[in-house]
Amino acid sequence: MLEPDIVNVSSMKMNLLSFLLFFASTISSSLAKGSLLQTLVPSEFNDSGNARHLLEDESQAQKSDDMAQGYMSNDELEWAIQEFGQRCSNISRIYSIGKSVNGFPLWVIEISDKPGEEETEPAFKYIGNVHGDEPVGRELLVFLANWLCENHLKDPLATLIVENVHLHLLPSMNPDGFSLRKRGNANNIDLNRDFPDQFVTINDDEDSRQPETRAIMNWLRDMRFTASAAFHGGALVANYPWDGTEDKRTKYQGCPDDDVFRFMSSIYSHSHYNMSSSKEFLGGITNGAAWYPLYGGMQDWNYIHAGCFELTLEISDNKWPSAAELPILWRYNKMSMLNLVASLVKTGVHGRIYSSGDGRPLPGSITVSGINYTVKAGKTLGDYHRILAPREKYIVVATMPGYKSKNTTIWLDEGPVTLDFVLDPEVSVKGSVLQNVYDCDCNSKSKQEFVEFLWGAHLEVFFVLIVILGFLLVLFQRRAKVKFSTSRQLVGAKRTVQV
Template structure:
């Protein structure tokens, strides 16, 4: 009798648990299985559903991938270069293909990166990135979109961030670490010690600090959606958690989704896009780190419902994603505000930062050309401010239409007000009078003649500066943008 009662009391509980489980969205692929606690850095178990040998047939091995990258580099050397950003745990090079009309040479242009195979058991991205590289090589002369990207963007493709995980047919790297949990997190103290980060993670961080990427995307599998920040929440709850550039991120994600064959028609995700934390929060993810620490607008793209589809489906998946991949790269050129920042006294590029009123996120200009590329939502009026220590900030108002706007800034050095103590910079005087009051200088009778000379020199200097402003180093105008304005 007691056994029957226990069984009867267990059945309703089982039914409730089964019902709850069925209601949970099954598309839990982004960065890992869904967890209700804080999914920090941890070792992963070997999953029983690793792909079989038959399922991997038709996919490139790591050696095949390396050969394909090198072959591409030789075939398309006029618009590309191949380089490595580091090595995996097992020593496999993390090969990158850069595509540009001037590969390897820094230019005042936006840079975009694609990263595939973050998780070893999600190999579709590595296949698509090789196809993307070859398509651009074959079409950059005749196709307008391919031509725009090659001429106006430095595109970097990392087909496999996790070659060891791919070789082992499992999600984590060779040390069983989920690489999309291995980055420093903004909400919780994890992965803050550099020594314990994985070599693949360190390579991405160094890469992002060396090259100033405007935007990027990582390619995953197991769902069909474009995911954008934030990925985590401060209170650990599953809820919409917007970043300062939420509108721009929604735009970027929508460009990908609506260019896709059927992503925007998703029944699980309205419009085929989702805020990461609203889907399910993760911590230590690459996406949020890129935006916070590198100023890079990154998306996490789920490009295939099946993590490891049959290789015969790759051509179809490529066709479904091709225009999305091209359009999301082109967005960094075709929208937003772009420009360069100069010093008024030297005319040289001045590395500074760009702030948008009402958006708590700073974008830094490049170190060599002081160029900036700021993604913003079209159809909105913005106040744009350029600033750097030692110079007066300047602000301009722009109305951003569908096409990009170019706004260059000329910043003037900060000057000392009349009446303050001026340092002459000379410390060789025998009477130690190295600091003079401006009022004392003007009190001398000889200054009557000197003032005339000063006024004349000032007038000549003004004419020189006006000439300088119109002879500043020119840079390529962003394709599709309006005529540049100088502030």
């Protein structure tokens, strides 16, 4: 028989083991979009009621080096990107948008028939490896780049994308997290909770944000993207805005372009091998807040602040599957990735805004009646690209400060619509054309001072001068009329002289 103190020790061990198991299960139930919520986000923002169920348990969260076998290291990824740029230089450009905490460049592959040039074409971006322990996306983007390089002269879909879209691929947003085999970056910050948020105040000081986050924000200030998608792991679903709610509850929270995002999500889901047959998500798509709310996410920030329609794509139930599964995952996602990019030119309304005065492009804005969202045209070429769900009638409105707005009705039942707007300058009450704020000539100070002189304190004098000039003009006209009449009589007399 065991001694009483030994029994007590055994009992204590069993109680401790039960507590640890309960604690582990509680943590695993709070996993959100692939992993734990960032610890800096207040706990009341974390509704774990509808959290996903991962195939791996928490003990597998920190991936060992064995799990990375077959995946490219950061150095190997960098080499692959640079080698691609040399091999496919005719349709690509390689550039960096910044560096990670540990100084690794955030390399981007641009694919286009005119890479680096500004054209009247939409731009699309794919971002992989947002979370360090979700590396499938970084591998798939390299697959995608190579496939487009090999097939852009053979496959019609590849040709369509290369010739009509500027595609930008960022294989790894979080190279430090990948090398550390953890979700956050080198500072242990979840990058998908580090963006400005409309519902909660998170990290308002941009300088205090992570360098990877700032790199993305600056990237979108420099480049105008029409749409994008970020790859994650831990589930199989296409997720769309909004990601959060005002009251922090789990419920459907659609954005102004809810129909458009459902359309985009369905393109990816139904082109996928099995995403649309999900038993957890109807049609393989979900509103982010209806799944569970999160704050500081990248996709909401893209839509609100950058005019970019972004999806969050969960492409693997297993966050870090064996490298042997990567070719299979590529086959499952290939058509989804291609069709989502191609949808930019296969539907929606596209065009340019011009001035009727001199025909130059205008950086105006495009709105659609009934949708509280504005798409801005390019500053240089005046081009715009407005994604819309097909099979509906829309009233499209073009506006520009200093010009009269115009609108027209379109139907999107059979492909995209090309619609150019020619705007007329606004006219003042006196009949003069109002100067556009974009036409400012900073060297015309003397002209401005002269106008102010005429219309300022000396307005009365100017008016008197006009009256005097008008009076003199009337006298001159009357005198000229008398002289003209006299001369006419003389001429007539001459003509009637008989010989």
